[in-house]
Amino acid sequence: xxxxxxxxxxxxxxxxxxxxxxxxxxxxxxxxxxxxxxxxxxxxxxxxxxxxxxxxxxxxxxxxxxxxxxxxxxxxxxxxxxxxxxxxxxxxxxxxxxxxxxxxxxxxxxxxxxxxxxxxxxxxxxxxxxxxxxxxxxxxxxxxxxxxxxxxxxxxxxxxxxxxxxxxxxxxxxxxxxxxxxxxxxxxxxxxxxxxxxxxxxxxxxxxxxxxxxxxxxxxxxxxxxxxxxxxxxxxxxxxxxxxxxxxxxxxxxxxxxxxxxxxxxxxxxxxxxxxxxxxxxxxxxxxxxxxxxxxxxxxxxxxxxxxxxxxxxxxxxxxxxxxxxxxxxxxxxxxxxxxxxxxxxxxxxxxxxxxxxxxxxxxxxxxxxxxxxxxxxxxxxxxxxxxxxxxxxxxxxxxxxxxxxxxxxxxxxxxxxxxxxxxxxxxxxxxxxxxxxxxxxxxxxxxxxxxxxxxxxxxxxxxxxxxxxxxxxxxxxxxxxxxxxxxxxxxxxxxxxxxxxxxxxxxxxxxxxxxx
Numbered sequence: 001x002x003x004x005x006x007x008x009x010x011x012x013x014x015x016x017x018x019x020x021x022x023x024x025x026x027x028x029x030x031x032x033x034x035x036x037x038x039x040x041x042x043x044x045x046x047x048x049x050x051x052x053x054x055x056x057x058x059x060x061x062x063x064x065x066x067x068x069x070x071x072x073x074x075x076x077x078x079x080x081x082x083x084x085x086x087x088x089x090x091x092x093x094x095x096x097x098x099x100x101x102x103x104x105x106x107x108x109x110x111x112x113x114x115x116x117x118x119x120x121x122x123x124x125x126x127x128x129x130x131x132x133x134x135x136x137x138x139x140x141x142x143x144x145x146x147x148x149x150x151x152x153x154x155x156x157x158x159x160x161x162x163x164x165x166x167x168x169x170x171x172x173x174x175x176x177x178x179x180x181x182x183x184x185x186x187x188x189x190x191x192x193x194x195x196x197x198x199x200x201x202x203x204x205x206x207x208x209x210x211x212x213x214x215x216x217x218x219x220x221x222x223x224x225x226x227x228x229x230x231x232x233x234x235x236x237x238x239x240x241x242x243x244x245x246x247x248x249x250x251x252x253x254x255x256x257x258x259x260x261x262x263x264x265x266x267x268x269x270x271x272x273x274x275x276x277x278x279x280x281x282x283x284x285x286x287x288x289x290x291x292x293x294x295x296x297x298x299x300x301x302x303x304x305x306x307x308x309x310x311x312x313x314x315x316x317x318x319x320x321x322x323x324x325x326x327x328x329x330x331x332x333x334x335x336x337x338x339x340x341x342x343x344x345x346x347x348x349x350x351x352x353x354x355x356x357x358x359x360x361x362x363x364x365x366x367x368x369x370x371x372x373x374x375x376x377x378x379x380x381x382x383x384x385x386x387x388x389x390x391x392x393x394x395x396x397x398x399x400x401x402x403x404x405x406x407x408x409x410x411x412x413x414x415x416x417x418x419x420x421x422x423x424x425x426x427x428x429x430x431x432x433x434x435x436x437x438x439x440x441x442x443x444x445x446x447x448x449x450x451x452x453x454x455x456x457x458x459x460x461x462x463x464x465x466x467x468x469x470x471x472x473x474x475x476x477x478x479x480x481x482x483x484x485x486x487x488x489x490x491x492x493x494x495x496x497x498x499x500x501x502x503x504x505x506x507x508x509x510x511x512x513x514x515x516x517x
Contacts, residue, residue, distance in 0.1 A: 001197070004256045006247060007223040009199065010036050010240060011045040012273060013058070014074055016231035022277040023468075023477060025501045026058040026508060031385060032276065033062045034349065035269050036228075037069045040262040041240075045098060045225075049073040049088035050081040053509050054476070056088050063092035070136065072096040077126035086133025097130040100140035100168070103147040103155055116151055120158050127162035138166035138199065145171035149184065153191055166197045166223060171212055174205030174235060178215035189220025199223035202238045204230060209238035214246055217257065228273045229281045229288065241266045241287040241319065249314050267320035268346045275382050278451050278466030278479060287319055320346065322374060335359050345374060347381050358384045365462070368485055373456045379464060383483040387493070391500045392441055395419065397492050401429045411436040411492065433492050443499055445469040448477050452487055465490040469498035478502040 013029050016022060024032065029046070036044050046062040047055045063071045071092035075081035077099050089095035101112070101123050108114055114122070123139065130137045139159040141152055156167055169188060171181060181202070189198045200216040200223070202209040213224050230239035244261045247254045270288035274280050283290040293316040316322070322345070338359050342350060350358075358380045365380070366372060396412035409432035410423035420440045426432030430450075438444050449468035454461040465482040480498030482490035 104143035170201035174203035201225035
């Protein structure tokens with residue numbers, strides 16, 4: 001093993017998806033996984049295969065597609081969990097099972113109701129069983145941050161003997177300070193030696209996740225478990241972009257330590273995850289936030305103009321940020337120029353169908369919008385990729401409302417080459433749209449969340465709408481995306497998008513019904 005390489009283990013698709021409102025369907029997870037592979041992530045934790053048929057399907061589909069990254073599934077130290085994880089990752093060219101059990105006194109006493117000896121026996125059994133499916137097994141001591149070091153040493157010895165190659169020591173509740181975690185990792189890393197790789201998975205409950213990750217790296221950890229935009233349970237996890245760029249920028253501290261991350265892909269990856277989940281990073285978010293490379297203070301502006309390093313410790317292009325430019329294209333611009341622009345923006349895996357559809361939408365947009373920005377083009381391409389499976393396709397929308405009148409919506413939808421039309425009154429314009437769509441499609445949706453953001457600035461900015469909807473017997477929420485200058489039109493598209501996502505997953509699981517969870 002190269003002792004200077006820091007293995008980047010991304011858990012956006014597992015821990016990140018556990019953030020409230022961040023659930024993704026299989027197609028969306030595949031798109032994120034492909035981008036993580038392009039980013040250079042070493043290990044992709046694609047999900048918790050035993051959690052549901054949908055999770056199993058997502059992990060297995062990702063395992064079939066990804067070639068360069070190791071595909072991993074999480075599992076409790078339970079035989080069925082491990083079996084489902086092993087089956088789900090079996091098609092991957094490189095695969096791993098990540099199994100865990102809690103090791104802190106509070107977890108063992110109150111959650112597991114097990115003695116320390118019982119925990120060790122369960123851990124060993126889990127690793128041994130996982131080894132029957134894969135050679136690469138990772139074992140996590142859940143709540144290691146509050147576990148006793150002598151007991152952790154016992155567990156580490158036992159699971160390494162059973163075949164674990166990576167030992168993860170997570171600060172599961174984000175409790176430790178960097179100095180405390182550094183001390184623990186230093187002692188346990190020295191104790192483990194070359195027998196296994198020490199990994200860390202830090203939560204951000206006290207805002208210290210990335211600081212704890214970096215302190216761990218300096219004291220012997222050689223794998224970091226991170227997420228894009230810092231997504232994750234509660235306050236989230238250490239953000240991949242923050243940890244990676246700190247290691248890259250501060251060579252005076254980290255020396256020869258390095259990652260394989262292709263950092264110019266960081267911004268594109270952040271934008272894709274934000275678009276799919278509907279959870280935007282805060283404007284002042286480090287590395288990928290909207291204001292990360294923006295200078296408003298006159299003193300700062302003057303300094304940067306004179307010498308970039310006066311107020312910028314890294315170049316925007318190092319993380320894939322292209323200083324926003326106006327796209328000098330209009331309704332008379334050709335397809336070749338449009339294709340060249342999207343290539344400049346990093347979209348090199350766009351199918352011909354997606355390109356053609358996005359170009360047509362671009363020409364329609366150029367008729368309505370004076371200045372088209374790079375973010376507009378990014379969103380056109382991403383939206384086309386996310387909404388390619390149109391079981392129900394919105395053809396037309398007409399709405400009517402006034403302060404003392406009755407809101408009304410008339411909707412035209414295409415389904416199986418048949419045009420469907422209907423109209424309905426509602427308690428508001430959105431309610432009227434949703435009721436009409438429900439009547440036309442025959443599916444009753446319950447709106448759980450609704451967000452609208454402006455893609456760029458100005459009165460003619462594109463509106464990006466994200467909806468989360470559950471349908472009838474299925475309590476799971478499905479995400480829909482809509483994009484238009486007209487917010488209500490974007491809303492109708494997003495609501496239909498959620499329905500299409502639900503129906504696509506239902507159809508996929510029906511076809512794969514031979515698999516038993």
